[in-house]
Amino acid sequence: MTTTTPVSPRALLWARRRQSLARSWAAYRSQRTGMIGLVLLGTIVILAVCAPILIDESALSVTQATGGRMAPPSAEYPLGTDEVGRSVLALTLWGARLSLIIGLTATLVAILIGTTVGVTSGHLGGWYGWIALRVSDWFMVLPSLVVAIALLAVLGRSMSTTILVIAMVSWSGTTRLVRAQTLTVQSRPYLERARALGAGHWHQMTKHILPNVLPLVLASATLLVPSAILMESSLAWLGLGDPSVVSWGSILNRASSNGAVSAHAWWYLLPPGLAILLVVLAFMMCGRALEAVFNPRLRGEQG
Amino acid sequence: MTDSSSPVDGASIEAPSAGRPGGRVSSGFGRYLLKHVGGAAVSLLLVLFSSFFIFRLIAGDPIDQLTKERPVSPEQRAAMRAELGLDQPLWQQFIDYITGTLTMDLGESFQYRRPIFDLIVERLPATLLLSGTGMVLAVLLGFWIGTRSGWKQGSRYDKGHVATGLLLYSAPTFWLGMIVILVFARYMGLFPVNGMRSPSTPPDFWSQSVDIGYHLVLPVLTYTAVVYAGYLMIMRSSILDEIGSDYLTTARAKGLRDDEVRDKHAVPNALLPTVTLVFLALGSVVNGSIVTEAVFSWPGLGRLFVQSIFYPDRPVLQALFVLFSSSTILAVLCAEILYWFIDPRIRRS
Amino acid sequence: MTLLEFKDLHVTYTGSRGRIPAVRGVDLKVEAGRTIGIAGESGCGKSTLAMAVLRLLPKTAEVSGQILLNGEDLLQMGWGRLRAVRWTGASIVFQGAMHSLNAVHRIGRQVAEPILLHEKTTPAAAAKRAEALLERVGLPASRMRSYPHELSGGQRQRVMIAMALACDPELIIADEATTALDVMVQAQVLQLISGLVTERGVGLVMISHDLSVLSSVCDEAAVMYAGRVVEQGPAHEVFANARHPYSAALGAAFPVIGDPAARKRPGGLAGDPPDPVRLPDGCSFRPRCAVAVEHCAEESPLLLPVPIRGSASVAAGGTARSSACFVAQEGEPVVVGR
Numbered sequence: 004m005t006t007t008t009p010v011s012p013r014a015l016l017w018a019r020r021r022q023s024l025a026r027s028w029a030a031y032r033s034q035r036t037g038m039i040g041l042v043l044l045g046t047i048v049i050l051a052v053c054a055p056i057l058i059d060e061s062a063l064s065v066t067q068a069t070g071g072r073m074a075p076p077s078a079e080y081p082l083g084t085d086e087v088g089r090s091v092l093a094l095t096l097w098g099a100r101l102s103l104i105i106g107l108t109a110t111l112v113a114i115l116i117g118t119t120v121g122v123t124s125g126h127l128g129g130w131y132g133w134i135a136l137r138v139s140d141w142f143m144v145l146p147s148l149v150v151a152i153a154l155l156a157v158l159g160r161s162m163s164t165t166i167l168v169i170a171m172v173s174w175s176g177t178t179r180l181v182r183a184q185t186l187t188v189q190s191r192p193y194l195e196r197a198r199a200l201g202a203g204h205w206h207q208m209t210k211h212i213l214p215n216v217l218p219l220v221l222a223s224a225t226l227l228v229p230s231a232i233l234m235e236s237s238l239a240w241l242g243l244g245d246p247s248v249v250s251w252g253s254i255l256n257r258a259s260s261n262g263a264v265s266a267h268a269w270w271y272l273l274p275p276g277l278a279i280l281l282v283v284l285a286f287m288m289c290g291r292a293l294e295a296v297f298n299p300r301l302r303g304e305q306g
Numbered sequence: 307m308t309d310s311s312s313p314v315d316g317a318s319i320e321a322p323s324a325g326r327p328g329g330r331v332s333s334g335f336g337r338y339l340l341k342h343v344g345g346a347a348v349s350l351l352l353v354l355f356s357s358f359f360i361f362r363l364i365a366g367d368p369i370d371q372l373t374k375e376r377p378v379s380p381e382q383r384a385a386m387r388a389e390l391g392l393d394q395p396l397w398q399q400f401i402d403y404i405t406g407t408l409t410m411d412l413g414e415s416f417q418y419r420r421p422i423f424d425l426i427v428e429r430l431p432a433t434l435l436l437s438g439t440g441m442v443l444a445v446l447l448g449f450w451i452g453t454r455s456g457w458k459q460g461s462r463y464d465k466g467h468v469a470t471g472l473l474l475y476s477a478p479t480f481w482l483g484m485i486v487i488l489v490f491a492r493y494m495g496l497f498p499v500n501g502m503r504s505p506s507t508p509p510d511f512w513s514q515s516v517d518i519g520y521h522l523v524l525p526v527l528t529y530t531a532v533v534y535a536g537y538l539m540i541m542r543s544s545i546l547d548e549i550g551s552d553y554l555t556t557a558r559a560k561g562l563r564d565d566e567v568r569d570k571h572a573v574p575n576a577l578l579p580t581v582t583l584v585f586l587a588l589g590s591v592v593n594g595s596i597v598t599e600a601v602f603s604w605p606g607l608g609r610l611f612v613q614s615i616f617y618p619d620r621p622v623l624q625a626l627f628v629l630f631s632s633s634t635i636l637a638v639l640c641a642e643i644l645y646w647f648i649d650p651r652i653r654r655s
Numbered sequence: 656m657t658l659l660e661f662k663d664l665h666v667t668y669t670g671s672r673g674r675i676p677a678v679r680g681v682d683l684k685v686e687a688g689r690t691i692g693i694a695g696e697s698g699c700g701k702s703t704l705a706m707a708v709l710r711l712l713p714k715t716a717e718v719s720g721q722i723l724l725n726g727e728d729l730l731q732m733g734w735g736r737l738r739a740v741r742w743t744g745a746s747i748v749f750q751g752a753m754h755s756l757n758a759v760h761r762i763g764r765q766v767a768e769p770i771l772l773h774e775k776t777t778p779a780a781a782a783k784r785a786e787a788l789l790e791r792v793g794l795p796a797s798r799m800r801s802y803p804h805e806l807s808g809g810q811r812q813r814v815m816i817a818m819a820l821a822c823d824p825e826l827i828i829a830d831e832a833t834t835a836l837d838v839m840v841q842a843q844v845l846q847l848i849s850g851l852v853t854e855r856g857v858g859l860v861m862i863s864h865d866l867s868v869l870s871s872v873c874d875e876a877a878v879m880y881a882g883r884v885v886e887q888g889p890a891h892e893v894f895a896n897a898r899h900p901y902s903a904a905l906g907a908a909f910p911v912i913g914d915p916a917a918r919k920r921p922g923g924l925a926g927d928p929p930d931p932v933r934l935p936d937g938c939s940f941r942p943r944c945a946v947a948v949e950h951c952a953e954e955s956p957l958l959l960p961v962p963i964r965g966s967a968s969v970a971a972g973g974t975a976r977s978s979a980c981f982v983a984q985e986g987e988p989v990v991v992g993r
Contacts, residue, residue, distance in 0.1 A: 141349050141352055144349070144589065144631075144634050144635055144638050145353075145589065145631050145634060145635075146588075146589040146590075146592040146593050146630050146631065146634055147589065147593060148592075148593035148596055148597070149592060149593070149596070149611070149626075149627060149630040149631065150627075150631075152596075152611065152612075152615060152623075153357075153360055153361070153623060153624075153627045154360065155615075156615050156618050156620075156623055157360055157361065157618075157620075229476070233478055236478050236480075236481075237478060237479070237480060237597055240478070240480050240481075241480075241597075241600065241612060241615070242615070242616065243615065252478075255480070255481060255484070258484075259484060263484075264484055264487055264488050264492060264499075265492065265499070267488065267492055267493065269488060272481070272484055272485065272488060273485070275481075276477070276478060276481035276482075276484075276485065279476075279477075279478050279481065280473070280476050280477045280478070280481075283476035283477075284472065284473065284476040287472060287475075287476060288472075551754060552749060552754040552755040553754060553755055553756055553757045553758070555706075555711055555749070555755070556747075556749060556755045556756070556757075557757070558711060558741075559709050559711055559741055559742065559746070559747050560741060560742045560746075560768060560769040560772060561738040561739065561740075561741035561742050561743070561769065561772055561773060562738075562772065563738065571757050571760075574757075574759045574760075575757070575758065575759055578759070
């Protein structure tokens with residue numbers, strides 16, 4: 004009989020996780036829409052990150068603008084200029100950073116709240132669980148834009164309030180999902196064993212429930228980011244965004260309040276909106292592909 | 307599984323409690339109704355509480371805002387406070403607020419100095435016209451395409467329509483509106499740029515109606531384009547759920563054509579869960595109508611809401627917040643009631 | 656003329672696992688007014704055979720060969736002609752009628768539907784006929800307005816039978832029609848079917864995994880295994896005196912109530928049906944066969960007439976006995992100890 008070096012449980016755990024990750028990646032890769040979405044997303048993120056390298060931030064300065072007023076595209080300004088003479092290309096490129104940051108941060112906060120409420124509600128149950136669920140359902144029913152506008156109207160306009168408000172209207176979507184998954188995990192035998200061995204609530208929730216819930220949360224997050232970006236752009240367009248920052252929504256806000264539509268300034272209107280569309284589309288494609296990874300029944304649907 | 311049965315997303319609608327004897331439907335329904343009406347009442351109360359919380363507590367003293375344009379003496383301020391009931395203790399203000407809302411006394415607009423109730427009544431028809439038309443069209447279009455898409459899953463028709471729907475769904479509504487205005491109103495001059503009426507129209511009913519209809523085209527087009535995709539996907543997935551079913555094989559065996567099998571057998575079965583989902587999607591309808599009215603300057607409640615933001619006309623914001631939120635809560639209640647009539651027929655077997 | 660004839664029928668499913676042969680060359684005849692039962696375990700291809708008749712198989716199924724209904728090849732028919740023949744020439748009684756009936760249509764409407772589809776008649780007249788059909792199968796006319804979920808399993812199966820009779824077909828295919836029913840109800844439904852067959856002179860193809868059911872209703876039986884017919888003959892004889900080891904095992908699996916010997920006879924068969932993608936060499940039953948000889952691994956036996964030991968001659972029953980077993984074809988016993 005050969006003797007084998009004992010492998011630690013941690014090493015086993017990580018080996019298993021790597022394997023399942025590889026499997027998930029293979030399943031994801033097999034879907035065309037998912038890959039297209041990923042590539043699109045990657046491109047946009049890279050462009051956003053490299054914005055300072057590509058175009059100097061001074062291009063956003065109102066005082067240093069040199070282009071004509073809402074001038075159509077030219078060699079010098081490939082996407083034309085806005086009402087103060089800034090390059091629309093520069094605006095759109097830099098706008099990506101903020102739109103993405105706000106969208107991602109808001110989603111992160113929403114996921115944090117939603118997952119916490121979902122896991123605790125499912126695990127602890129009882130009065131708290133019931134109330135948490137009802138509150139979450141209540142949040143979900145309310146029209147998100149209405150609540151967001153109402154909150155921003157009284158809280159004032161800044162990047163942090165925008166992020167907070169978007170998170171407030173988005174968190175409840177995750178909760179039910181997470182709670183359902185928590186209940187499923189709860190019923191599994193190894194959790195019973197953990198409890199018998201004296202594992203406290205915190206340990207159970209973080210070491211056992213959370214790892215099983217996170218993949219689902221990831222898939223749901225991928226679909227939450229686009230709605231956060233859309234919401235941010237709508238709020239900014241309505242004039243409720245941070246006035247000192249450039250996001251795609253704020254560009255369009257300035258465009259419409261300065262008569263871009265009546266001036267037929269399509270170069271001013273098209274790029275920021277298309278950018279939003281592409282980012283949202285990319286996230287949705289990735290999100291659908293991710294959903295199919297976790298729900299094999301959907302896999303045949305993709306390309 | 308005995309916890310909350312408030313169906314908020316389609317996937318989590320829970321069937322009414324089991325154990326109902328076959329014939330005695332009415333008592334079961336009574337209990338079901340009571341439970342869900344009670345739930346809705348609590349939700350509505352929560353809405354009132356949060357609107358109070360947001361617009362009185364967070365927002366701060368409205369007197370400053372009301373008097374920002376002119377200097378006022380302390381006595382006048384005190385008088386104004388008394389008039390608005392702000393000198394009362396907080397809980398008293400809350401009670402007054404609730405009773406006021408329930409009796410349709412929604413206060414006065416800061417901006418217009420008119421009862422908010424009147425403002426709402428004036429603008430409600432415009433909103434209903436736009437949202438109603440848009441929603442009906444979106445539902446019809448979405449269901450029509452969704453049915454055929456799901457039936458022929460994976461075909462070019464299906465892939466094309468799902469892709470188109472996804473694309474339109476990804477576009478920000480306000481942006482789409484602006485582009486639509488740019489192309490159809492500015493460039494092509496086919497439709498009016500914004501608003502609901504042209505001032506130069508003759509006052510007779512027919513001319514007025516045509517004028518309004520003419521103005522309605524672009525907003526409804528925009529609204530429907532963004533919203534229909536959701537209904538498409540709902541119907542498509544409902545049809546997909548029916549596709550492998552045995553009763554469809556029976557129908558085919560009887561000699562029905564493929565489209566007859568789809569329309570006479572699959573669609574009625576698929577429609578049942580779908581209808582409740584339509585009610586549950588009212589939140590996005592409200593969101594969409596606010597933005598659409600803003601883009602097209604359509605004189606409805608959504609536009610009023612947006613206009614009130616910057617004044618800021620707090621009473622109006624508050625009243626509309628309550629109105630919009632309540633409508634979605636009531637829509638969910640309708641879905642739950644509808645579900646009672648639909649569900650037992652299928653599930654009780 | 657033969658009512659229904661399968662000629663060298665092959666059905667292959669193409670799926671993610673490649674090509675899966677479900678029916679591998681079946682020749683079968685059904686005469687008007689006669690009943691034939693097709694028996695076998697799940698996966699042997701009997702349901703596929705049934706669905707193939709009216710071309711109800713999914714698009715992933717490749718069908719070759721011929722299925723002749725009164726001489727007309729159903730597989731070559733145009734869609735229009737096929738739809739006309741469906742239900743009027745041949746109809747099907749499906750199993751598990753809860754899912755085979757449309758949950759949101761009333762019973763009366765579902766029974767009348769094929770009548771309205773295939774004949775020029777008014778809804779009122781069709782409803783009257785539907786009512787008569789329901790009464791013939793033992794359901795009160797009040798059931799016309801019921802929904803499927805309001806009926807019991809046995810009642811739903813009667814509805815399926817009434818529905819199958821709606822257009823006076825010449826052939827009825829009953830696909831596991833009594834499988835989901837409990838024994839008492841099953842007996843009633845079988846009696847009903849027998850009665851109707853005699854009364855109307857229709858041809859009946861009855862599909863079941865229960866040989867005892869088939870032996871009580873059918874004139875003839877065909878046993879299928881791995882997509883082929885392995886034994887054929889008068890139903891009662893195939894059940895009581897099998898000439899193929901598989902049929903013997905199938906018959907033994909359902910002990911006859913009241914037969915004391917049955918309690919002592921070991922029932923059941925070891926092993927599983929073969930994977931259709933990886934069939935064994937030679938006879939596909941060989942891995943589970945107790946009487947296999949060397950030859951069985953080399954060649955796949957054809958369905959050939961077999962001599963019957965110690966029983967009435969072929970002429971008496973009128974139906975030939977055939978078996979796809981080398982051992983049986985030699986005249987040797989197919990069951991150990993008999």
